[in-house]
Amino acid sequence: MQYLIIIISTIFINNIVLAKFLGICPFLGVSKNTSTAVGMGAAVVFVMTLSTIMTYLVQHYILLPLGIAYMQTVTYILVIAFLVQVVEIILKKVSPDLYQALGVYLPLITTNCTILGVAILVIQNNFNLLQSVVFAIGNSVGFTLAIALFSSIREQLDDADLPEYMEGIPAALITASILSMAFMGFAGLV
Amino acid sequence: MEQSISLKDNFLKGVIKENPVFVLLLGCCPTLGVTSSAVNGLGMGAATAFVLVMSNLAIALVKNVIPDKVRIPAFIVIIAAFVTVVQLLMAAYTPALNEQLGLFIPLIVVNCIVLGRAEAFASRNTAVASMIDGLGMGVGFTFALLLLGTIRELLGSLSVFGYKLVDADGILIFVLAPGAFITLGFIIATMKWLKNRENIKSH
């Protein structure tokens, strides 16, 4: 039950993009068509789950015992950068198909702030390992949902006849605003 | 003489012509996330500007001894170190602001502006020019956040820098998430519109 609440709250109520404002760069940058958006989303699900487990272990078995919790930011970003590299190499060897699908998005993920953000949030919320994993999955699915919905709207938006100064980013941002308003309707669900 | 002009241009480009938020559309997460009030926008801008200047300086100084292959990881470590310095200093001297900005302070590490400037400018230019570039970008970023924060605070809670203008409730939506998106959208549209008009006039 508790895990179900985490999932629902991270996907709908506190959506990481539309309510918490993390991962706005890929949200605006990689959402011009739905297939790339879904590809990016899948890569994020994969990396976020792995990196949250890694950073959780680093926090509880290295940083806290050594009393150097202040090194959190430095170690986390290194762990994430390293993990993305390893995932890229392994994927290339083990599953060329998957690599073809996700490969191009992987380098972008190191600087995707949802990854580092979730890794830090898990520590701030005092989650245990299982809760952390569920939290990471929920958030990454929430990211995928937001970016997929948004990209399908933007595909339509391309055909709309807009004043020149509203074309592109301004129209996209106003669309995002309406999408975010729609997600506010989930408030109070849990 | 020529040197000083180029320094000035170098500084100004970040503030206006290449404004990281309004023109290059970088660093949108904190731009949207913390600007529910003007003070938050200003604080976040200043913290980012500090990291920009210091990491640009450090990277310009060490760029020649770092092999190309580990350039990015090395830059990230340097940036992360300065971010942690900001985190510690803010926890010590501005605890209230630190709480307000919360997660977005450590996330300066992955702010595309910082790594972007390190890559595009500091790894190719002298220390002084890099610092000026960082300062210009930092001021431009702060200006963008301050503008967004002021508009949202004014419309959303009818106050300026926490000073209540009218004793009434504002348009709540501007303080909430959708308000952030819509305000930034209209600011960028306005800037595009102004630019278009200038182009038409000059023709």
Add this chain to the structure above:
Amino acid sequence: MAAARSSFLNLLVTLTIVTLVASLSLGYVYEWTKEPIARAQMAKQLKAIESVVSGYDNNPVLESYRLPTPNGKDSLDFFPAKKKGELIGVAVKTKSSKAYNGDIWLMVGFNVKGEIQNIFVIEHKETPGLGSKMTTPKFLQQFMGRNLTTMKLTVKKEGGDVDAITGATISTRAFSGAVQTAYETFINSASHGAVN
């Protein structure tokens, strides 16, 4: 092959040196800011205590103690306020994890009769304009001077006495729950004589 290895070593050494220098300088900054950070946290607690109990002349933070809640699941910090050595009230730091977004931390001030003197919101991450209204006097007023034997700490539509914040029933419920926990722990301790 040999060239590749030596350059790999070179890369590793560079990266290690960069990381080492970064860690060492951070360690220095950490030591330097340790005391100001502790002081800032102390000031924050004192400010919270000051706004919920008044007229004391001791330092409640230095005399603070920790007591388990009646259900034994958690424990709360108690800050005794004393005047000339005599107990005049207690500030209890309490929290709720059932809020809309993250934890709510409150400081609840009781006088020796067990009435609420004031409540201070230490930390919350509720929605601005909705749940955040828990920090306004308009909401907090309804708790002041109330004796919880006569006030039922649930929202009105659930048969209690708390006026919920419009559009933020979850936040109100979490807030009331945190106050209830503080009160129960306080009464429990009083009946065991721990307060004096």
